[in-house]
Amino acid sequence: MNAVPPISDFRASAIGDDDPAGAAAVRIDGLSKTFSKAAGPVLDDVSLTIRRGEIHGIIGRSGAGKSTLVRCINLLERPSAGRVFVSGREITSLRGRALRTARRDIGMIFQHFNVLSSKTVAGNVALPFKVAGLPRAEIARRIPPLLELVGLAHKADAYPSELSGGQKQRVGIARALALDPSVLLCDEATSALDPETTEQILALLRDINRQLGLTIVLITHEMQVLRDIATRVAVLDHGRLVEEGATFDVLAFPKSAVARSFLSGLVAHELPPPVAARLLPEPVADSDPVLRIVFTGDAAHDPIVADLVSHFQIVPNILHGRIDYVGDRPLGVLTLVAGDAGKRLPAVLSRLASFGLFVEVIGHAVRSAVTRRHGAAV
Amino acid sequence: MPFDLLSPAVTALLFESLKQTAYMVSIAALVSTALGLPLGVLLVVTSPGHILPLPIFNRILGTAVNLVRSTPFIILMVAIIPFTRVIAGSSVGTSAAVVPLTVAITPLFARLAETAMREVDRGLIEAAEAIGASPLQIIVRVIIPEALPSIVAGQTVALVSLIGYSAMAGTVGGGGLGDLGVRFGYQRFMPEVMLAVVIVLVAIVQSVQLLGDAAARAVNHRIARGKRSTS
Numbered sequence A: 001m002n003a004v005p006p007i008s009d010f011r012a013s014a015i016g017d018d019d020p021a022g023a024a025a026v027r028i029d030g031l032s033k034t035f036s037k038a039a040g041p042v043l044d045d046v047s048l049t050i051r052r053g054e055i056h057g058i059i060g061r062s063g064a065g066k067s068t069l070v071r072c073i074n075l076l077e078r079p080s081a082g083r084v085f086v087s088g089r090e091i092t093s094l095r096g097r098a099l100r101t102a103r104r105d106i107g108m109i110f111q112h113f114n115v116l117s118s119k120t121v122a123g124n125v126a127l128p129f130k131v132a133g134l135p136r137a138e139i140a141r142r143i144p145p146l147l148e149l150v151g152l153a154h155k156a157d158a159y160p161s162e163l164s165g166g167q168k169q170r171v172g173i174a175r176a177l178a179l180d181p182s183v184l185l186c187d188e189a190t191s192a193l194d195p196e197t198t199e200q201i202l203a204l205l206r207d208i209n210r211q212l213g214l215t216i217v218l219i220t221h222e223m224q225v226l227r228d229i230a231t232r233v234a235v236l237d238h239g240r241l242v243e244e245g246a247t248f249d250v251l252a253f254p255k256s257a258v259a260r261s262f263l264s265g266l267v268a269h270e271l272p273p274p275v276a277a278r279l280l281p282e283p284v285a286d287s288d289p290v291l292r293i294v295f296t297g298d299a300a301h302d303p304i305v306a307d308l309v310s311h312f313q314i315v316p317n318i319l320h321g322r323i324d325y326v327g328d329r330p331l332g333v334l335t336l337v338a339g340d341a342g343k344r345l346p347a348v349l350s351r352l353a354s355f356g357l358f359v360e361v362i363g364h365a366v367r368s369a370v371t372r373r374h375g376a377a378v
Numbered sequence B: 001m002p003f004d005l006l007s008p009a010v011t012a013l014l015f016e017s018l019k020q021t022a023y024m025v026s027i028a029a030l031v032s033t034a035l036g037l038p039l040g041v042l043l044v045v046t047s048p049g050h051i052l053p054l055p056i057f058n059r060i061l062g063t064a065v066n067l068v069r070s071t072p073f074i075i076l077m078v079a080i081i082p083f084t085r086v087i088a089g090s091s092v093g094t095s096a097a098v099v100p101l102t103v104a105i106t107p108l109f110a111r112l113a114e115t116a117m118r119e120v121d122r123g124l125i126e127a128a129e130a131i132g133a134s135p136l137q138i139i140v141r142v143i144i145p146e147a148l149p150s151i152v153a154g155q156t157v158a159l160v161s162l163i164g165y166s167a168m169a170g171t172v173g174g175g176g177l178g179d180l181g182v183r184f185g186y187q188r189f190m191p192e193v194m195l196a197v198v199i200v201l202v203a204i205v206q207s208v209q210l211l212g213d214a215a216a217r218a219v220n221h222r223i224a225r226g227k228r229s230t231s
């Protein structure tokens, strides 16, 4: 119903919109990938720019093509069409030695860590240096600061079998950062870790992003991972890019159905199915409008429900709601039945809007049915 | 002990035969490792979907390996006599016997090494590709080290087979323990010699197996040992 005003990027990104086009860390241009004609394209004309210094989340259902997209950035998968630029240089035109050299600028970490069981922690971290042909003494000099960075200095001589999952991922991170890449690709890097370890790894990634200005591309299934560290989000569905924007904007005002359903675990965009089933698209006699209110920023702290009661004497019945914090910014979604609003609905909506809230009438509820199901009105 | 029953002359023969077996087996083992490991690597990396896919080459190589593997050793030994003569300068004798032994064991070891290296997780290879490793670097720094415990186990199996094959080397005048057992134990009906030969062979095979297992364990870091670093 109401047009959503654009919200400026809530976290300072390294580069503003007015920066030159060359500031893109990764530019994906018309990328398509088809594995087999019968199965159809896995990626379908995806274009996406990832700016330098961002932590760019990629979400989508299983099989949407997230891994394929990220693997096309370092050409572990060769796209069927389209081009990929990393730090302004086209990767997709490279082969052989030139490609291998270019890959040193792109680190990657994996869901299952992929550390060598035959090498110690130091040996694993030495691998990129050996591959790059650094002299032994130089390698020995470079390893300790890397282990320090990921908090594994005391485990240099341990084998991966003696490490926890989180420690193995730290080895993976140290190895990925060894050659000082400008982009780090993370394919569900925390999916195999428990929540506490996930937090620690995310904190490490965020530190690295800030300290080294490293651009991070991060596939995740876990919405709290997005909320906690991503500055921007891209949403893939059936191989197409359906939505892209600053994390807060996508969380607060998802445009695509996929994003809405995906984010509902975090932000209460969608009503639980039994409640949603009772909503009517059009008002009938004896029905009340159902409002969906999105709180962003300070309005989240205002007693708006109390205000509705005292100002309009309407009887709000809360159906569903949740307030969360994205970065340090509150984001809440509240769905309520504006009981007895009647003709005052336009006035109610404009008053809520005047508080800086985003309000939408998402349907109507027959008074008795909802009230009976959800107890007495507030 | 059977040694007490053996005359000094037969005991000397036993040691002579042991030396011949040791010679044939160790040379054949060294050469078949040097040839079989690269062959195994080629069988893996040129297979479809691996790091250097060459399907036709892979098919031809696989067929050649199977051909040698399915030829009975006794026939192989005779069939390659011209080749043996070129390599060893003669078609009879202990040195000459090394050639068919090597030819027979190389494909076996190659297949065992191939199986071991095929097991190396695709993810590890991709991680190496992602840091810019070349196919050769991936083979040397990732595939072989990661497969080493299984390669060593395969090597042990091949070595035991090799000791078995070496007993047939008498056919081309190679000598060795098997030959001694057949000539004295069977043809001259000296069961104590046969028994001594069998005991020595069993002892060798057992030692090879024990050493092989220990070596495989020593290079295996896939599972944590008791010694944990203090943290």
Ligand SMILES: Nc1ncnc2c1ncn2[C@@H]1O[C@H](COP(=O)(O)OP(=O)(O)OP(=O)(O)O)[C@@H](O)[C@H]1O
Binding pocket: A035, A036, A042, A060, A061, A062, A063, A064, A065, A066, A067, A068, A069
């Ligand atoms: N090497 C391949 N050969 C054939 N099909 C593939 C290959 N890799 C991926 N696919 C197909 O491409 C589609 C997208 O796969 P992809 O791994 O990119 O999905 P994803 O979004 O990462 O999923 P998930 O969340 O489960 O990891 C899937 O249907 C998958 O079966």
Ligand SMILES: [Mg+2]
Binding pocket: A066, A067, A068, A187
């Ligand atoms: Mg995936």
